[in-house]
Structure formats: C-alpha cells, structure tokens
Amino acid sequence: MAAETRGPRRNPEEAFNAVGDHIGGDREQLLSFGTDEDLASVVQPGSDLVILAQVQSLFRWAQLSSIWPMTFGLACCAIEMMSAAGTRYDLDRFGAGAMRATPRQSDLMIVSGTVTAKMATRVKRLYDQMPDPKWVIAMGSCAIGGGPYFKHGYHVVKGVDMMIPVDVYVPGCPPRPEVLLEGLMRLQDKIRGKKGRLVRPKWIDDYITRIPD
Amino acid sequence: MILPKLQHAPASRPGDRARTMKSELLHINMGPQHPSTHGVLRLFITTDGEVVHSVTPYIGYLHRCAEKKAEGNTYHQYIVYTDRMDYLSAMNSNWGYCMAVEKLMEINGMGVEIPEYAEYVRVIIAELNRIASHLIAFGTYGLDIGAMTPFFHALREREAILNIFEKVCGARLMYSYYVVGGVKWDIPPDALEEIELFVKLFPDKLREYNELLTTNKIFVERTANVGVIDEDLAVAYGCTGPVLRGAGVKWDLRKDQGYSIYDRFDFEIPVGGGDMGTVGDCWDRYWVRMLEMEQSLAIVEQALQQMPREGEIMAEMPRRLKIPNSEVFFRSECPKGELGFYILSDGGDVPFRCKVRSPAFHNLHVIEEVGAGQMISDLVATVGSLDLVLGEIDR
Amino acid sequence: MTPAEVEAGLREVFGDRILSSSAVEEGRDTAWPRRIDVAVDALEEVCRYLRDSQGFDRLLCVSGIDYEGYDESGKGKHIEISRYEEDGSPTPTKPGSGDLAVVYHLHSRAHGGEVAIAARVRRTEPKVPSVGQVWPTALWAERETYDMYGIEFEGHPDLRRILLPEDWEGFPLRKDYAMPSRYHDVPLEGAPLAVRTSPREVREEKE
Numbered sequence: 127m128a129a130e131t132r133g134p135r136r137n138p139e140e141a142f143n144a145v146g147d148h149i150g151g152d153r154e155q156l157l158s159f160g161t162d163e164d165l166a167s168v169v170q171p172g173s174d175l176v177i178l179a180q181v182q183s184l185f186r187w188a189q190l191s192s193i194w195p196m197t198f199g200l201a202c203c204a205i206e207m208m209s210a211a212g213t214r215y216d217l218d219r220f221g222a223g224a225m226r227a228t229p230r231q232s233d234l235m236i237v238s239g240t241v242t243a244k245m246a247t248r249v250k251r252l253y254d255q256m257p258d259p260k261w262v263i264a265m266g267s268c269a270i271g272g273g274p275y276f277k278h279g280y281h282v283v284k285g286v287d288m289m290i291p292v293d294v295y296v297p298g299c300p301p302r303p304e305v306l307l308e309g310l311m312r313l314q315d316k317i318r319g320k321k322g323r324l325v326r327p328k329w330i331d332d333y334i335t336r337i338p339d
Numbered sequence: 340m341i342l343p344k345l346q347h348a349p350a351s352r353p354g355d356r357a358r359t360m361k362s363e364l365l366h367i368n369m370g371p372q373h374p375s376t377h378g379v380l381r382l383f384i385t386t387d388g389e390v391v392h393s394v395t396p397y398i399g400y401l402h403r404c405a406e407k408k409a410e411g412n413t414y415h416q417y418i419v420y421t422d423r424m425d426y427l428s429a430m431n432s433n434w435g436y437c438m439a440v441e442k443l444m445e446i447n448g449m450g451v452e453i454p455e456y457a458e459y460v461r462v463i464i465a466e467l468n469r470i471a472s473h474l475i476a477f478g479t480y481g482l483d484i485g486a487m488t489p490f491f492h493a494l495r496e497r498e499a500i501l502n503i504f505e506k507v508c509g510a511r512l513m514y515s516y517y518v519v520g521g522v523k524w525d526i527p528p529d530a531l532e533e534i535e536l537f538v539k540l541f542p543d544k545l546r547e548y549n550e551l552l553t554t555n556k557i558f559v560e561r562t563a564n565v566g567v568i569d570e571d572l573a574v575a576y577g578c579t580g581p582v583l584r585g586a587g588v589k590w591d592l593r594k595d596q597g598y599s600i601y602d603r604f605d606f607e608i609p610v611g612g613g614d615m616g617t618v619g620d621c622w623d624r625y626w627v628r629m630l631e632m633e634q635s636l637a638i639v640e641q642a643l644q645q646m647p648r649e650g651e652i653m654a655e656m657p658r659r660l661k662i663p664n665s666e667v668f669f670r671s672e673c674p675k676g677e678l679g680f681y682i683l684s685d686g687g688d689v690p691f692r693c694k695v696r697s698p699a700f701h702n703l704h705v706i707e708e709v710g711a712g713q714m715i716s717d718l719v720a721t722v723g724s725l726d727l728v729l730g731e732i733d734r
Numbered sequence: 735m736t737p738a739e740v741e742a743g744l745r746e747v748f749g750d751r752i753l754s755s756s757a758v759e760e761g762r763d764t765a766w767p768r769r770i771d772v773a774v775d776a777l778e779e780v781c782r783y784l785r786d787s788q789g790f791d792r793l794l795c796v797s798g799i800d801y802e803g804y805d806e807s808g809k810g811k812h813i814e815i816s817r818y819e820e821d822g823s824p825t826p827t828k829p830g831s832g833d834l835a836v837v838y839h840l841h842s843r844a845h846g847g848e849v850a851i852a853a854r855v856r857r858t859e860p861k862v863p864s865v866g867q868v869w870p871t872a873l874w875a876e877r878e879t880y881d882m883y884g885i886e887f888e889g890h891p892d893l894r895r896i897l898l899p900e901d902w903e904g905f906p907l908r909k910d911y912a913m914p915s916r917y918h919d920v921p922l923e924g925a926p927l928a929v930r931t932s933p934r935e936v937r938e939e940k941e
C-alpha cells in the first residue's frame with residue numbers, strides 16, 4: 127500500500143473493527159474466518175498491515191510452513207530422504223528443509239527405514255525427546271510393516287507404529303522422493319486440520335474389474 | 340588427474356599439545372543416531388580430554404536377517420535382498436551375487452554362457468553405479484569435514500546417473516536389474532545417449548570437485564596425516580577396496596582375478612601415494628575414490644565403443660534352479676571393497692546357507708586400532724573416510 | 735602354487751588330522767577355493783602353518799554352517815524355517831541334532847591362491863579354537879559366528895554378541911531357531927498403537 131496513507135498506530139480492537147467496516151462483514155464472521163482452508167488472511171485497511179486469524183489457526187499455519195525434520199536416517203530409505211532434501215527435489219520448497227541433528231529442535235520425525243529390535247528403544251526415546259507438537263512420517267514399507275523383512279525377520283519390528291504413533295504412511299521400497307513430498311503435503315493438510323482425502327486412482331477400479339475371479 | 344601443487348600438511352598438528360596433557364577419562368557415546376556416523380553406527384569412545392583413548396564400535400542396529408532370508412528364498416528371489424545390503428551400489432551387489440550363483444552352476448556342469456552384449460551392459464551399469472556410490476562418499480565426506488557445498492554438487496551428478504538407471508530398469512535405488520544369466524532389460528536407446536552424454540560431461544565435473552574440495556587447504560589439513568592405515572594393518576584387518584588401495588596396495592579383483600570381461604579394458608588401479616602426507620591417511624583414501632571415478636568413466640567409455648550394437652540380454656535359464664550339493668565362494672570388487680558370497684547348496688531350490696562377506700564390516704573393524712590416540716574430530720574424519728554403509732555391515 | 739600342493743603340504747605336516755578335501759572327491763582339483771576339512775584341535779596350528787609357510791596372509795571370511803537337515807544325498811528339500819502360529823506365538827521347534835561347522839576362507843596375495851579350511855563340531859559341544867591371534871580380522875568375524883550359531887571360540891579375548899543385542903535369546907541362524915515375537919518391551923509383531931487422525935484428537939487424548 128502506498129506509504130503516504132500510513133496513519134498513527136491504532137490499538138488492535140480498533141483495528142479489528144475498522145477491518146470489519148472495511149470489508150463489510152460483521153465481527154463474528156471475521157472471527158470464524160480461516161478455520162479450514164484459509165488459515166489466515168491478510169487485509170490492509172488503509173494503513174496498517176493486519177493479519178486476521180484465529181490464534182490457533184495462525185499457529186498451525188506457522189507450524190505447517192516450517193516443519194523441521196530430524197536428520198534421522200535408518201536404512202536405505204534414508205538415501206531417498208537425502209535425495210529429497212538434495213538439489214533436485216528440494217524439500218525446502220515446502221518449508222521442511224531445515225534438517226536438525228537433534229530431536230530437541232525438531233518437530234517431524236521421518237522414520238526412514240527398517241526399525242530393528244535393537245534400534246526400536248532408541249527410536250522411542252528420540253521420539254520422546256522431541257518437543258510437542260510433533261509428527262511422525264513412516265517412510266517405506268519397512269517402517270510401515272516390516273516390508274521385505276516381514277517373513278523370517280527375527281530382528282525386525284514389523285511396523286514402527288507399534289512403538290510410536292504415526293501420522294502419515296509413505297509406501298514404497300524405497301518411496302521415491304516425490305512420494306515423500308506428497309506425504310509431507312498430506313501431513314501439512316493434517317496439521318491444517320483438513321480432513322484426510324482418499325482418492326483412489328481410476329486405474330485401480332479398472333484393474334480390479336479385470337481380475338478374473 | 341594433475342593436482343595443483345600444494346604444500347604438504349605440516350608435520351606438527353594442532354592437537355599435539357592436547358595430546359601431551361592428561362586428565363580424567365571420559366566415556367562418550369556417539370550414535371546410533373549421530374549425523375556423522377553414516378547411519379545407525381554407535382561408537383563408544385573413551386577420551387582423555389580431547390584425545391581418544393579407545394573406540395569400540397557397536398553395530399547391529401540395522402541387522403535385518405539377510406542371511407536367514409536367503410535360506411527361505413529361492414536363488415532368484417534372493418537377488419532383491421542383495422540390493423538392500425549395500426544400498427548405495429545395489430547394482431554391484433546384484434552382480435556379485437549373480438556371478439556367485441553362475442559360478443556355482445558352472446561347478447556343477449550347469450554352466451550358462453552370458454551373452455556378450457549382456458556382459459557389456461553389466462559392466463557399463465556397474466561402473467556407473469560405482470561412480471554414483473563414490474559420489475555419495477565424496478559428498479558426505481565433505482559434510483563430515485564441514486563442507487556443505489560438495490554434497491549438493493555430488494547429488495546433482497548422482498541424479499544424472501539415477502536418471503539413466505531409471506530409464507534402464509525403472510527404479511532409483513533398488514534395481515534388481517541383474518539376474519542369474521544376464522540382465523533383465525535392454526538399455527533403451529535414449530538411455531544409451533544419456534550415458535554417452537554423461538561420459539562427455541563428467542570429467543569437467545570431476546575437475547570442479549577437485550577445485551572445491553581436494554586441494555582445499557582446510558580439507559587437506561583435516562585429512563592428511565590423519566587415520567593412517569598402513570599396508571600391514573590393512574591386510575591384517577582384512578580391509579579391502581579403497582581402504583586397502585589407499586594404503587598403497589595395488590589390489591583390485593577386476594584386474595587380479597579378472598572376472599567378467601574386465602580384461603578387455605584398459606584401466607589403472609589407483610593407489611594412495613601419500614601426496615599430501617603419509618601413505619594410507621584419510622586423504623589418500625579419499626583421493627583413491629576420486630581417481631577410481633575417473634577410471635570407471637574410462638571403462639564405461641571403452642565399453643560403449645566395443646559394445647556390439649545389439650544382442651541377447653539373457654542366457655537360457657531354467658525357471659527353477661536346483662543346484663546339487665556343492666559350495667562356492669565368489670568375490671567381486673564393489674565400491675566398498677570385496678563383496679563375497681559363500682553359497683552352500685544341497686540340491687534344493689533354496690541355498691542351504693548363504694554367507695555374505697561384507698567389505699564394510701571388515702573395514703570398520705580397523706577403527707578400533709586406528710581410532711585410539713586420535714583427536715575426536717579426527718576420528719570423525721577417519722570414520723568418514725572408510726565410507727561405511729550400515730546396511731551392508733549389519734546385513 | 736596349486737591347491738593340490740597346498741593340500742599335499744598340509745597332509746605332510748598334519749597327517750590324518752586333515753580329514754577330507756572336497757575338491758578331490760568331485761574331481762576338480764584345480765578349482766580354487768578348495769575346501770579342506772581339518773580336525774578341530776588342529777585348526778589353529780593349521781592356520782598358523784598356512785599363514786607362515788604357505789603365504790596365506792589374508793583371512794577373507796569366516797562362516798558358520800548348521801548341518802541340521804542337510805541332505806547329503808543331494809536331493810535337497812525346501813527347508814522350512816520356523817514360523818508363527820495363527821495367534822502370533824512362535825511355532826515350537828524340536829532341537830536339532832546336526833553338526834555345526836566353521837569355514838575360513840583364506841587368500842594369498844603372494845601366489846593368488848584361495849583355500850577354505852573347515853572344522854566340524856558337535857552341536858552339543860560347539861567349541862572351536864580362535865584364530866584371532868593369527869589374523870586379527872578373525873576377531874569380529876568370530877564374534878559374528880558366535881552371535882549367529884553359538885559356536886564358542888576358545889581363546890577369543892572378547893567373545894560377545896556383535897549384531898544382536900547382548901541379551902538376545904537363541905542363535906538365529908541355527909535351523910531349529912524359533913522366531914521370537916517380542917524382545918523385552920519391544921513388540922516384533924502385533925497391532926499398531928491407536929492411529930492418530932488429527933492433531934486435535936491427539937490433544938484430547940493427552941488431556
């Protein structure tokens with residue numbers, strides 16, 4: 127906005143009312159603004175820049191746009207996680223590029239790889255050390271349910287969700303970086319409070335009908 | 340490759356004063372979740388101030404029962420598990436296993452002749468994978484030492500190789516491309532073009548890497564004269580691959596055992612010569628890897644020229660392999676060292692026993708010996724220079 | 735140096751403590767590596783002799799073998815690895831009776847020969863002398879064999895489990911190993927914890 131219209135500072139209450147006048151809605155409506163899709167909206171009533179949102183949604187919005195994952199590579203999937211953070215896929219575009227080397231500074235744990243009996247207690251401890259709010263992505267079929275080591279895998283925990291709660295499952299062995307990005311976006315949806323979306327691709331239906339009984 | 344002249348690292352190092360001081364012993368746990376341990380490796384360190392008194396590696400955090408799996412899967416099915424051992428050079432592990440089974444068949448008079456075209460395809464793909472693996476070693480070693488940039492450069496070129504692999508077999512990391520008797524698919528023409536382009540462009544990139552890291556003063560200071568593994572130590576501890584060659588031993592199975600068609604190519608075996616410090620220090624191991632990338636590139640280039648335009652990609656193979664009582668121990672040269680498969684068959688369709696000799700397992704063992712007496716930061720440099728892959732150590 | 739020469743040398747020094755050699759039986763006496771079975775008590779001496787007099791300076795690999803269920807006749811069968819019952823408990827297995835064996839693969843840089851030295855022990859008394867003094871690399875390899883097969887290496891300075899946790903029960907690569915479904919408080923099999931659906935619900939759970 128043009129700089130010359132900048133007036134004296136107003137208190138928030140006043141600003142709020144002014145905004146109400148400006149967009150012609152009532153206060154209640156404004157408060158309920160941004161619960162689902164739009165967490166926050168920026169309006170510029172004449173002078174000051176005002177962000178209107180519920181505090182909770184605003185926080186969520188902040189959380190989802192700067193997820194700090196923990197540098198936590200367990201097995202082969204970690205290499206794909208590295209690729210996702212690397213030059214070509216660039217996790218940073220989604221605000222999740224600040225890989226932290228300590229659980230105390232991170233809010234997302236990407237369990238990338240096979241969790242073994244020896245490692246499971248460590249995974250749990252690392253999870254407990256992360257400050258709230260925290261999220262978990264189970265990356266790869268090993269973390270989801272034992273993957274290729276399901277049978278005869280005497281030392282493999284068949285799914286990290288038996289140890290810690292998981293928010294998003296990213297399937298594949300290993301999942302391509304694109305799939306991890308998709309998983310990250312679904313996690314962002316979840317943080318936003320959006321309902322989960324299950325879209326079955328059309329080809330699956332086609333495929334199912336073609337399977338002989 | 341010609342290196343710009345650079346002064347040798349000074350004989351006295353910054354840690355020397357700290358080494359002479361004595362204080363109480365401290366126990367430190369490094370890992371299993373530590374950024375510089377390359378996976379889930381745990382090092383239990385006793386230190387005297389800043390100086391490491393003893394190092395005990397604890398491994399097994401990624402023990403995935405690969406050898407038990409072999410006893411429950413047929414010879415063909417087990418190929419996918421060899422992918423998951425050394426996941427940075429899956430093609431090479433695939434190949435090693437396939438060659439072991441082929442040798443086992445040959446011993447029993449069931450020998451298959453691998454078509455010549457398929458042999459060339461195998462060599463080209465395996466050498467590209469070697470480059471990709473060394474690129475990761477180069478990039479993460481930079482990270483360990485504190486240089487972030489090389490990692491991104493290395494990943495960029497690695498993606499180019501992965502692109503090729505994706506065209507060839509559809510996967511980025513777990514290929515299962517080699518099968519007993521040949522390879523699974525032909526190289527599509529556009530992938531071939533891409534390989535040619537890569538061969539043309541990569542030398543420039545190598546030069547770039549060298550400018551970035553190899554002769555960087557800080558890098559040399561941190562790696563030269565550090566973690567010296569000399570010939571005797573390397574042989575006694577069963578080190579192989581760049582660790583052995585870095586110690587000045589000219590030993591490479593591709594030349595010395597001459598498997599597949601490596602005798603048709605003209606390439607060198609780079610060995611560490613102590614250019615920046617002592618023979619067998621971290622810098623030498625790093626440098627051997629850089630030179631090996633160049634040699635691999637030369638092999639790919641020659642293979643592309645010699646390769647027949649088209650041909651069979653797979654020999655006639657029985658669908659169900661049943662191998663009579665016999666055993667084989669076959670080693671092949673992987674990026675990390677000698678990967679060996681010891682297979683004991685008893686006539687069934689599964690191996691009775693399949694033992695994997697993993698190079699990184701033995702390469703890691705030597706850290707107990709080398710680590711003692713170093714500064715902690717040098718220990719990080721040494722561990723990084725061994726290029727460990729925990730999937731292969733723990734299996 | 736050919737495999738036949740290596741074996742001839744061994745037989746000269748150790749006599750009937752060299753039990754058998756695989757390559758001769760099958761008429762492949764030029765094929766490396768050749769497997770030579772030796773008596774257990776002679777193992778360390780044989781290794782020392784091979785290193786010092788025959789130039790085998792590298793130990794490549796130490797592998798254990800469990801001969802339970804091995805079909806000598808060569809017909810072979812699909813060996814059932816023990817599994818789980820319907821209710822998730824491991825299938826009980828009866829203890830095996832086959833021999834255990836350790837195989838050492840050696841290599842010489844001087845003459846390029848490879849040889850495999852094997853020692854077979856009774857399952858009830860799995861004790862083998864350690865060759866860690868001959869090749870240091872054996873120390874870890876033997877720990878791994880102990881971990882997987884329970885073969886004890888006498889004279890090993892530090893015989894602990896290496897891959898599995900130290901209090902793990904059983905030796906997994908033995909053919910009669912029963913699959914565990916739990917390790918202390920770590921479930922190896924089972925149902926997931928309650929699945930989270932949205933952050934709000936999680937918060938409610940916690941209160």
Ligand code: SF4
Pocket residue numbers: 201202203238239240265266267268269273274298299300301423513
């Ligand atoms: S899911 Fe596949 S790629 Fe990922 S850790 Fe497991 S085996 Fe490795």
